[in-house]
Amino acid sequence: MGDVQQYFIEEKVRNFYSVSISGYHIAEAGANPITQLAFTLANGFTYVEYYLSRGMDINKFGPNLSFFFSNGVDPEYSVIGRVARKIWSKAMKNKYGANSRAQMLKYHIQTSGRSLHAQEIDFNDIRTTLQALYAINDNCNSLHTNAYDEAITTPTEESVRRAMAIQLIINKELGLAKNENPIQGAFIIEELTDLVEAAVLEEFDRITERGGVLGAMETMYQRSKIQEESMHYEMLKHTGEFPIIGVNTFLSSKGSPTVLPAEVIRATEEEKQAQIATKDNLHSAFAKAQQEQLSNIQQAAVKQDNIFEHLMEATKICTLGQITEALFEVGGQYRRICKQVARSFAALQTAYTELVEVFSFTVLVNLYFQKAQTERFALFLFKLKMLIFSKK
Numbered sequence: 551m552g553d554v555q556q557y558f559i560e561e562k563v564r565n566f567y568s569v570s571i572s573g574y575h576i577a578e579a580g581a582n583p584i585t586q587l588a589f590t591l592a593n594g595f596t597y598v599e600y601y602l603s604r605g606m607d608i609n610k611f612g613p614n615l616s617f618f619f620s621n622g623v624d625p626e627y628s629v630i631g632r633v634a635r636k637i638w639s640k641a642m643k644n645k646y647g648a649n650s651r652a653q654m655l656k657y658h659i660q661t662s663g664r665s666l667h668a669q670e671i672d673f674n675d676i677r678t679t680l681q682a683l684y685a686i687n688d689n690c691n692s693l694h695t696n697a698y699d700e701a702i703t704t705p706t707e708e709s710v711r712r713a714m715a716i717q718l719i720i721n722k723e724l725g726l727a728k729n730e731n732p733i734q735g736a737f738i739i740e741e742l743t744d745l746v747e748a749a750v751l752e753e754f755d756r757i758t759e760r761g762g763v764l765g766a767m768e769t770m771y772q773r774s775k776i777q778e779e780s781m782h783y784e785m786l787k788h789t790g791e792f793p794i795i796g797v798n799t800f801l802s803s804k805g806s807p808t809v810l811p812a813e814v815i816r817a818t819e820e821e822k823q824a825q826i827a828t829k830d831n832l833h834s835a836f837a838k839a840q841q842e843q844l845s846n847i848q849q850a851a852v853k854q855d856n857i858f859e860h861l862m863e864a865t866k867i868c869t870l871g872q873i874t875e876a877l878f879e880v881g882g883q884y885r886r887i888c889k890q891v892a893r894s895f896a897a898l899q900t901a902y903t904e905l906v907e908v909f910s911f912t913v914l915v916n917l918y919f920q921k922a923q924t925e926r927f928a929l930f931l932f933k934l935k936m937l938i939f940s941k942k
Contacts, residue, residue: 551597552604553858559610567616570658571597576772577620578664580780583627584746588753589772590617591637596763598646612642612652616691621681622662628733629742631657631688636747659685660694666701668808670796674698679716686720687733693717703811829869836867843868844876851880 551569558568573581573590581589594615601611617634621627638655642648661681666674675698682695697705697713705713726732733739760766786792793799796806817825833840843864850857864873 552600553856555601555606555611555614556604556856557858557862558614559606563614566614567656568611568614569597570616570618572618574618574620574660576776577622577662579776580664580783581776582779582783583622583624583630584749584753585775585779586620587630587634587746588750588757590619591634591750592754592757592763594638595641598642602646608642608646608648609652612648613654615656617655617657619657619659620662620664621659621685622665623677623680623684625738625742626746627681628684628688629739629746631659631685631690633743633746633750636743637750656691658692658694659690661685661696663696663700666696666698667794667797668701669806670802671698671701671809673796674701675712675716678713679720682717682720686717686727689731699811702809703813704815706815832867832869840868840872844872847873848876848880851877 555568557563558566571590571594573586576589577583577586594617597615598608598612602608619630619634621630634657635655639653642653661678665677665681674696678695678698682693685693695713695716697709699705699709720727757763757766757771760769760771763772766772783792787794787798790798796802843860846860847857847864849855850860861873
């Protein structure tokens with residue numbers, strides 16, 4: 551990510567976002583609106599800190615950042631944009647000394663895919679309309695409205711046109727939407743803004759207590775919190791405490807059965823073969839040049855040069871598969887550490903400060919994976935402690 555932003559600065563790329571700092575996947579995985587906003591902004595500030603550590607000017611990279619949120623039907627979603635802008639602007643101005651342009655938070659809203667249901671799917675358009683109205687009233691920079699049938703299949707041309715019509719009708723036909731900020735000053739909006747901002751700042755404190763975003767990830771704090779909130783939502787849905795019309799309450803006379811798709815749109819065999827032929831033609835036409843570009847990428851990765859500028863050239867003639875395999879050869883493939891291992895090593899690092907001097911965290915993890923197949927984890931840790939003491 552740092553290479554991408556460095557490239558943007560050096561090449562003076564403007565009016566184009568170098569990164570979309572997304573909270574949509576966080577919400578879709580089950581997070582409530584407060585957690586989505588807090589985690590996303592925290593990730594954004596982590597990018598800022600990293601870019602600054604590489605010597606970049608905040609006024610040069612600040613305007614290139616964008617955000618991406620999900621909008622559900624909870625009341626907090628009606629102020630998610632203004633709270634995000636408020637917190638971001640304060641931090642960028644007061645903590646980082648950014649100029650007015652870098653203080654401006656730009657964000658995209660996509661209506662919630664998680665709120666779409668396979669029962670009474672025609673009702674999904676109503677939910678999407680309300681979520682879109684939230685977004686437009688809160689002055690989002692761009693908006694995506696989901697198709698009603700995404701709950702069961704890939705959207706059809708008809709359903710996509712209906713989804714597009716939702717935001718067009720709000721923007722072009724709804725009179726109140728012609729006012730730039732129609733809900734500003736309303737008691738509930740002002741009250742929600744203050745409440746959501748306070749809740750987000752409290753979540754920031756919890757993340758900070760765990761060592762920031764990266765530290766919290768080591769113990770899978772974010773993942774655990776999202777899972778807990780997802781389970782809570784599902785419990786409310788199944789008990790009926792959270793009413794969903796046509797799903798768990800006000801069912802039709804037929805019981806609102808799950809709708810099955812008449813057709814699932816897939817690529818035809820002809821289209822698949824055409825794509826394979828395109829790939830083969832690319833390989834045969836640029837075989838020698840491809841190897842040169844892939845070698846350049848590998849050398850940049852090993853030397854820790856800016857890999858993105860080489861990717862910009864390589865992607866003109868190389869496939870994604872070729873680039874991925876080339877990087878695997880020199881950098882290896884990511885393997886997530888299990889929760890037990892992460893917590894155990896975190897505890898060891900705290901208890902034995904000399905651990906960092908003797909072994910790197912990566913070496914310890916590799917040691918564990920070499921031994922874990924044949925020895926109990928507790929026994930391995932005991933041996934590791936003895937090894938540390940012998941090195942002192």
